[in-house]
Amino acid sequence: MWSLKIKIILLSVVPLICVTALIASLVFKQSSTLAKQQLKLIKTNIMHSKTLELQNHIAQAFASIRNIYEPASANDQYAKQQVRDILTRLRFSENGYFFAYTLDGLNLVHPILPELVGENLWNYQDAEGTMLIQDLITQAKAGGGFSHYLWEKPSTGKRVKKLAYVVLLDKWQWMLGTGVYLDDVDAELARIKLQTEQNIDHNFIWLFIVTSISGIVIALLGTSLNISEHKLADKKLKALTQRIIDSQEQERQRVSRELHDGINQLLVSIKYRLESATECSNTPTTISVSLHQGLHTINQAIGEIRRISKDLHPSVLDDLGLGAALTSLCQEFEQRTAIDVFFECDINAIHIPAMVQTTLYRITQEALQNIEKHAAADTVDILLTHRKQQLQMSIRDNGCGFEIENKSTQANFKQFNRGPEFASSGLGLRNIFERISHIDGQVSIHSQLAKGTQITIKLPLQKCSTFSQIPLEQIT
Template identity: 40%
Template structure:
């Protein structure tokens, strides 16, 4: 994954995760609120239905009260008349009264006459509840209310029902009625559905906000990407220009050294040999002296060629390693400038010698640093330190010159420190420059590859 895609992912993913978390929380809270509202509504409706049921049963009891309370009327006759009265009582489309004896035998059931006379003690509803047992238990406990499933006469389907019963102890009867709760279930379902609809609307709004936010982030990332591309292109062009300029400067330097050094020496050697040849042709005894002078200048030319070759790429760097190459560089620098150079090198540099790219980079950095000291520092002493710290190698140049400005590391003029910085950044290293009058410390730290440490 490219860096721009990583940045975009790190920007968008937390936003999406936050919106998903908010959406989940809204959904959870909406469901909780819907359940609470449904429970409150159900409790309110059930309370009104409980009061209504109790009122109906009280009316039924009052209608048979003269028969139940008359001790002179024979019990069987009174019960027969009471059954007839209860059989004719009803309310609403599905409201009726029923009666059972304490053994579970049905005595009155206007809507399902086929149940009259049957023992329903073991009757269960679809939820496995023993209906008659539960009603008798509720009547004995004094509460009288009980929920159960029963067939609704108008639609002939099993429906949840709330019943209320009371005991007639003298007759051993349980008298009661019930109200079907399908309207309560519809009302609570509507409350839940409205809450879910509100949650869906909220989630859609959050989705719209998330889409707009993602589009804004994407647009911002695209604009930033275009800007970064332009900046990177400008930097690449500037770097390419600096590389071309560096190559031209290096070629000009080599050209000057060839013209001013080797070329002059070779011309002098040519004149000296021509003089020796002329002297030999005329029998001049000074021919041998001229020959020796020409050979001496030829040796100087060979030494100059070696020096230029060493500046381009020191052979010691390939044969004996960085420490030896730095030692030779230090000696040549001291001889050329008169500046005292002290070098301190760790002996454990085999791991570094197995990484030629970093070896060459450190050598070139040392060259650039010494070149800057020679040109700008006006120093009298330089300390070069090459040491290893764990899996990193560190090169330090310390001089006692006049120091450099605080922004020299990022200055746009000059290519010395900028070249050092770019070399270090390319090798994923660290570079620091600390300077005060009388002491400047340039420190470079590069990581060693794991394969080279083995």
């Protein structure tokens, strides 16, 4: 009898421990990979913004001296002194200033360290041995460029990493430049990394706690078993296992749908923007390499995310509301695809629960993605209105359309699954129908070849008000 109980406990606890260990290792591996990719992408974006910031500052500085520099001759000492005075006064932040050198290393302007003015710093090295003045002059001669080195930050007095951008004033053979300090970038990346590691640690702690509690409960249940209860317990265990499997399948389906509508859309949008940036002929080599690395990382992330299941609630709805969120979505879609989007909305006077707002936002997002991929349209009309106690949304395009046996199909999710007219439809339309079915709405699709497609969604406002009191887990 005791041997049988031990076997039952082992058969329950050992698989639990093995599966938990496997899940923990997979979670740790995926979390570490995603964290590294996130840090790499964030650093790339921050450095890109820094380079653009420096280029803008140099352009502003040159605009300040253009009226003096351009009409002056190569030996106009008075004009040179005026330019030096202007550059000495120019500042764009507490630690932001401009400097100038002759091409043989003679310092002409340095508002933070005026004692350097008139000194030849050709052979000056930073703490890492970088011949920074020579490197800056080389970049200037090459038509302008960026350089990294260590320099004292005025606000702290500490030597930190600095990114400088320099150009050549060819007429006077001057190097003009400015820079930004990167200690805040390193600090922000370190903070993000620490936060990510803490989140991973918390997940492992909770996983350990849940596993421990589960093991203890199983052990206690196992010790209380006897021969007469074994068959009943086995039957209940099978039922529980089947219930867990069914719940897992349902959860995977829900998460897959939410993932397709949300994070994947954002990553694809980022990918399109990065691809557009890489096609620019005047993109510096260092930035182009970083963009290609970012594209590679995005492609990897998309591939990974398509296998996972969950979508985050769009924060734009919380910050701006449904009308403003859809306006922003349409503007972004229009800028990215060059497809004209006309959006009208008159729902500001009514209250719509957050869940319904999220559903309508995601449906619009899904429809626009389908139009971009398949419709070959150049115009989209979106109307969101309420009339006669009914919320109504219409999304219409002038694209190629598709054939539907039932020209006006008012569908719920079950009809959509078994309807022959949708047998070849992809995940996009399926998501739209499934989302609307959760809030008891109605969907009708009208489409004709070469004449476009219209999706109409109707939802009674009385039903909308009831969703705010229903837990999200019961309706998603």
